[in-house]
Amino acid sequence: MDKFTTLRAIAAPLMRDNVDTDIVIRIERLMGGDTRREELGRYCFESLRYLPDGAENPDFVLNQGPYRRAQILLAGDNFGCGSSREGAVWALMLMGIRCVIAPSFGDIFRNNCYQNGLLPVVMDRAEIEAIAADVGNSPEQNQVSIDLQAQEVVAPDGKRVPFRLPAMRREAMLAGLDEIGSTLGREAEIAAFQARDRKARPWIHQA
Amino acid sequence: MGKTFFDKIWDAHVVADLGDGFALLHIDRHLMHDGGAPALLAIKEQGLSVRNPELTFATADHVITSAPGRLDMSRHAQSTLRHLRAETKARGIRYFDLGSGGQGIIHVVGPEQGLSLPGALIVCGDSHTCTHGGMGAVAFGIGSTEVVHVLATQCLVQQRPKPMRVNFTGKARPGIVAKDMILHLIGRIGTAGGVGYAVEYAGEAVRALEIEGRLTLCNLSIELGAKMGFVAPDEKTYAFLKDRPFAPKGALWDQAVAHWRSLPSDADAVFAREVSIDIADISPQITWGTSPEHVVAIDERIPDPAAAGDPAKRRALAAALDYMGLEAGKPIQGTKVDWVFIGSCTNSRLSDLRMAAAVARGHKVASHVRAWIVPGSEIVKRDAEAEGLDVIFKEAGFEWREPGCSMCLAANGETVPRGQRSVSTSNRNFVGRQGPGARTHLASPAMAAAAAVTGAIADYRKL
Numbered sequence: 001m002d003k004f005t006t007l008r009a010i011a012a013p014l015m016r017d018n019v020d021t022d023i024v025i026r027i028e029r030l031m032g033g034d035t036r037r038e039e040l041g042r043y044c045f046e047s048l049r050y051l052p053d054g055a056e057n058p059d060f061v062l063n064q065g066p067y068r069r070a071q072i073l074l075a076g077d078n079f080g081c082g083s084s085r086e087g088a089v090w091a092l093m094l095m096g097i098r099c100v101i102a103p104s105f106g107d108i109f110r111n112n113c114y115q116n117g118l119l120p121v122v123m124d125r126a127e128i129e130a131i132a133a134d135v136g137n138s139p140e141q142n143q144v145s146i147d148l149q150a151q152e153v154v155a156p157d158g159k160r161v162p163f164r165l166p167a168m169r170r171e172a173m174l175a176g177l178d179e180i181g182s183t184l185g186r187e188a189e190i191a192a193f194q195a196r197d198r199k200a201r202p203w204i205h206q207a
Numbered sequence: 208m209g210k211t212f213f214d215k216i217w218d219a220h221v222v223a224d225l226g227d228g229f230a231l232l233h234i235d236r237h238l239m240h241d242g243g244a245p246a247l248l249a250i251k252e253q254g255l256s257v258r259n260p261e262l263t264f265a266t267a268d269h270v271i272t273s274a275p276g277r278l279d280m281s282r283h284a285q286s287t288l289r290h291l292r293a294e295t296k297a298r299g300i301r302y303f304d305l306g307s308g309g310q311g312i313i314h315v316v317g318p319e320q321g322l323s324l325p326g327a328l329i330v331c332g333d334s335h336t337c338t339h340g341g342m343g344a345v346a347f348g349i350g351s352t353e354v355v356h357v358l359a360t361q362c363l364v365q366q367r368p369k370p371m372r373v374n375f376t377g378k379a380r381p382g383i384v385a386k387d388m389i390l391h392l393i394g395r396i397g398t399a400g401g402v403g404y405a406v407e408y409a410g411e412a413v414r415a416l417e418i419e420g421r422l423t424l425c426n427l428s429i430e431l432g433a434k435m436g437f438v439a440p441d442e443k444t445y446a447f448l449k450d451r452p453f454a455p456k457g458a459l460w461d462q463a464v465a466h467w468r469s470l471p472s473d474a475d476a477v478f479a480r481e482v483s484i485d486i487a488d489i490s491p492q493i494t495w496g497t498s499p500e501h502v503v504a505i506d507e508r509i510p511d512p513a514a515a516g517d518p519a520k521r522r523a524l525a526a527a528l529d530y531m532g533l534e535a536g537k538p539i540q541g542t543k544v545d546w547v548f549i550g551s552c553t554n555s556r557l558s559d560l561r562m563a564a565a566v567a568r569g570h571k572v573a574s575h576v577r578a579w580i581v582p583g584s585e586i587v588k589r590d591a592e593a594e595g596l597d598v599i600f601k602e603a604g605f606e607w608r609e610p611g612c613s614m615c616l617a618a619n620g621e622t623v624p625r626g627q628r629s630v631s632t633s634n635r636n637f638v639g640r641q642g643p644g645a646r647t648h649l650a651s652p653a654m655a656a657a658a659a660v661t662g663a664i665a666d667y668r669k670l
């Protein structure tokens with residue numbers, strides 16, 4: 001998994017609510033058999049980024065000037081709702097996004113972020129809107145900084161906005177830890193649980 | 208203080224407390240579909256073994272064709288199937304293959320095989336795993352790295368959600384079904400209304416639902432923003448499960464039922480959020496926009512974005528109207544449709560097909576409409592054919608197809624063409640969900656059948 005420590009980057013505002021993972025990446029790109037995983041970045045937000053004829057949609061924020069190089073996404077409520085497709089996280093990362101700041105996230109999407117090193121930051125909508133407004137004046141100059149160790153976002157105007165990640169998620173992100181590896185290290189506990197549970201609920205273990 | 212149904216099940220599955228509300232949980236049933244084939248590859252590549260292959264069950268549903276006789280299976284689907292067959296066999300995982308009599312949409316297969324048991328913790332690499340909550344299980348969708356985690360360890364790291372209860376009150380009018388109840392709820396509290404919660408559905412109207420209705424209800428929990436939603440088990444649950452292939456038998460059955468009876472929430476249990484929703488006066492529901500919360504009753508008008516308070520919301524509603532090619536203020540009824548899809552893990556079970564057939568019987572699908580019936584599983588298909596539902600549908604001009612996800616997600620070449628309008632019994636009306644530019648209206652099977660035979664969005668009760 002990719003480590004995340006600090007980041008200073010261009011932030012792009014996509015302040016609509018309920019951006020679902022179907023919008024982030026079409027299922028056809030994941031299950032259709034024609035698209036390789038490394039190519040997913042090109043298809044991130046496909047229906048917003050391209051017109052039906054395949055040309056870029058100039059109205060879409062990530063097609064505009066410096067926002068093309070954005071590594072932070074400023075988003076609305078319930079970002080990443082819908083399907084469990086982890087390809088949504090892969091597509092965002094392959095497009096260059098390292099952090100999404102939103103008032104709330106779809107639960108499965110947020111877990112998928114942690115599995116890959118994409119930082120999901122929960123922040124009050126008003127704070128995000130204030131940052132978006134600042135950024136909008138000059139995306140290149142008004143970059144946003146994130147410090148995961150300190151759990152702080154520094155807005156373009158220097159304002160420090162704290163956020164909080166659960167301790168185990170933060171440590172894993174900082175160190176780029178693999179969750180599967182740490183669970184494999186708990187084999188004794190898993191075996192003990194199953195031994196107890198086999199007595200309590202035998203019907204679960206002998207399907 | 209008493210415990211909620213959810214608390215009891217969560218607590219019984221904690222292998223290790225990881226602090227901060229996180230726990231390593233034991234997974235009782237891991238369900239896989241064809242989209243999980245890469246996870247099996249990853250296990251192989253990473254040199255991991257499958258810890259408890261006897262607790263994982265697989266079938267194929269997402270990428271396969273639903274064409275009669277499966278005659279036009281894509282090369283990609285064929286190779287996925289070959290791979291899935293080989294890897295499940297090599298790992299000792301039970302696989303319900305096409306033509307075996309047990310294949311189907313994974314969320315239809317679990318309950319019908321008796322794999323989805325009350326009190327069980329069930330996961331699958333699919334967000335609609337919440338469906339199994341209708342069996343009194345705690346079930347939720349996971350990502351593909353988490354699938355590998357479960358295969359390797361039979362456990363999963365999760366953060367405990369807060370318990371929420373939705374009480375459906377009042378007695379619904381005749382003809383109102385689970386799909387109407389849940390769409391109405393989503394319309395009222397929004398698609399973010401359940402974010403961070405584990406939702407228990409309760410109240411008389413929920414108790415009155417048969418198990419298949421409860422599966423439909425729980426299926427749309429994720430559309431409420433909740434990863435999981437469930438109905439505590441009762442006598443109906445046990446009657447439904449008894450004698451299913453993988454349900455416990457004999458003394459084990461009695462022991463299990465005794466345990467299951469202890470699961471419902473205690474009378475003094477406290478929920479972090481409670482919502483009451485009166486369904487006494489609701490009419491059949493149908494979505495108009497590009498989010499499941501964009502829903503109206505069949506006798507209502509398409510909402511006017513101008514009425515929305517904040518400008519961002521107004522813009523979002525206007526964009527939805529534009530995508531859907533609809534005009535604000537017009538009645539939803541009478542909107543012309545091109546496609547009808549009856550299927551998906553929401554509404555493809557026998558009772559759903561009966562409901563649709565009752566509407567279709569003696570009518571003809573409108574000449575400008577293509578209407579598909581995609582049964583949820585090989586068992587549903589067999590049972591429906593045994594009672595002649597296929598004949599009713601075919602005589603009415605519907606296409607009777609093979610089980611799978613089909614046009615619910617359009618990952619298998621089965622899409623609604625750009626700009627065309629579909630009434631679908633599935634669960635997502637997202638932009639492009641049924642194909643790029645496709646316009647989807649979600650509704651119950653009866654409403655979908657009515658749209659097929661009238662050629663427009665219609666109130667099936669008036670047919």
Ligand code: SF4
Nearest residue numbers: 335551552612615616
């Ligand atoms: S039927 Fe649709 S919602 Fe259900 S599992 Fe298949 S693709 Fe997902």
